[in-house]
Amino acid sequence: MxxxxxxxxxxxxxxxxxxxxxxxxxxxxxxxxxxxxxxxxxxxxxxxxxxxxxxxxxxxxxxxxxxxxxxxxxxxxxxxxxxxxxxxxxxxxxxxxxxxxxxxxxxxxxxxGTANAASAFLKKTLDLPGVCNRAVIASPRTLGDQPGSPTLAELAAPGVTLLIYMNNLPLPELVAQLKKGYGKSVPIALVHRLCLPGEEVVLATLDEIVEQVGERDFFNLTGTDRRPALTLVVAGETLSATVDGSWWDFRRDTIWKFREE
Ligand SMILES: C[S@@+](CC[C@H](N)C(=O)[O-])C[C@H]1O[C@@H](n2cnc3c(N)ncnc32)[C@H](O)[C@@H]1O
The missing domain is CATH 3.40.1010.10 (Tetrapyrrole methylase, N-terminal domain)
Structure with a gap:
């Protein structure tokens, strides 16, 4: 106790x-x-x-x-x-x-954390072996805007699951940066008001998301206050990947078994 x-x-x-x-x-x-x-x-x-x-x-x-x-x-x-x-x-x-x-x-x-709840909602682990080998947590609000400050385009890359908090970029700009980083269209989820009244999750690809969202302001870019919206962005190949049991068996052989088994 x-x-x-x-x-x-x-x-x-x-x-x-x-x-x-x-x-x-x-x-x-x-x-x-x-x-x-x-x-x-x-x-x-x-x-x-x-x-x-x-x-x-x-x-x-x-x-x-x-x-x-x-x-x-x-x-x-x-x-x-x-x-x-x-x-x-x-x-x-x-x-x-x-x-x-x-x-x-x-x-x-x-x-x-919201990241944990989002992973549960999406039913996806964010570092799926063979698909994603790292997760990066970032916010364009805190990356800085000085020359040399990192950009989302630099953080996004194949194999990265990107979790973006407090986004303040218009969706088309965000998508353009992510496409530049990933070099292709990958899945993206806008997780809005998770576990709260008004919960809404839009799951699409970078190529589809802007049209799918339309005029909706998921990031409070036009509201009367400047507070970040309760929207978490998750992007990366893991969101649409599925795996069979071979990784389980690989772990059983290489990690979980006692050495002498
Ligand atoms: C100031 S940060 C707080 C993050 C918090 N410490 C955490 O661990 O989840 C606020 C940002 O977290 C995310 N967030 C917090 N609550 C959320 C919710 N219920 N649904 C979706 N995103 C949320 C949004 O990106 C929001 O802009």
Whole structure:
């Protein structure tokens, strides 16, 4: 049994998964239960409403950093506090500065990242042997726009499964970059609002996707706010590949068997 409680009240950064509370870990659920105040980014205040009942629910992005720290210290006088971290801390999470400044008072709990949930939805492993030998995680928002900054065209290549978070490129431009990198049309999935109301997944090829999506704005490029849409892009040959049992048997012979078998 993991013991959460130390002498001091704690701030838990709970990997909350893509939005469905069913994907909260047991450890996360236990920590959340013990907190009297919870910072929940939209739409978690709605989808987690049942688990948040009776707790003070706050929106983290409504505060500047120092305001947030002052508020946290007040809340900590009363008991434990939680942040629901979309997906979890592993990729593209804005909570690192808080965790660093809180030091031993911060506890991070792993969760189901959007990449994991997308792989499950698509029923595809993202590094299928013989088809893909690596997965690359990137966002055009953070690659930088200085001369020499890497581009998606440079990251995409045969054998790469590319996971693109927070895309801010118009779809035709994104597709052009990926086609340049892959050198051909490969499968692409736009995974929108996974595990949330309004969930929609468009699976096509680079040659088909622009027409298939039409006027739909899956990346919030035209909305009134600048927030990245809850859309993950996954591209690569693994999305349409199937395998027979020969790889299983190869592993059985070369990895799983005891040496003397
Ligand atoms: C700030 S990042 C957070 C990523 C998160 N830390 C994770 O591990 O999944 C936000 C981006 O994650 C992806 N994302 C988060 N939740 C999603 C969801 N429910 N469905 C599809 N994509 C999602 C989108 O690319 C979105 O722009």
């Amino acid at each position: 993991i013991k959460f409680k130390t002498e001091e009240n704690q701030v838990f950064f709970i990997g909350a998964g893509p939005g469905d509370p069913d994907l909260l870990t047991l450890k996360g659920a236990r920590a959340l239960e013990g907190c009297h105040a919870v910072f929940a980014p939209t739409p978690y205040e709605e989808t987690f409403a049942q688990l948040l009942r009776g707790k003070q629910v706050l929106v983290p992005f409504g505060f500047y950093f120092q305001e947030l720290l002052d508020l946290l210290h007040k809340l900590l006088e009363k008991g434990d506090v939680a942040f629901l971290v979309p997906g979890d801390l592993t990729f593209y999470s804005p909570f690192q500065a808080l965790i660093d400044v809180l030091g031993t008072r911060a506890e991070v709990i792993a969760g189901v």
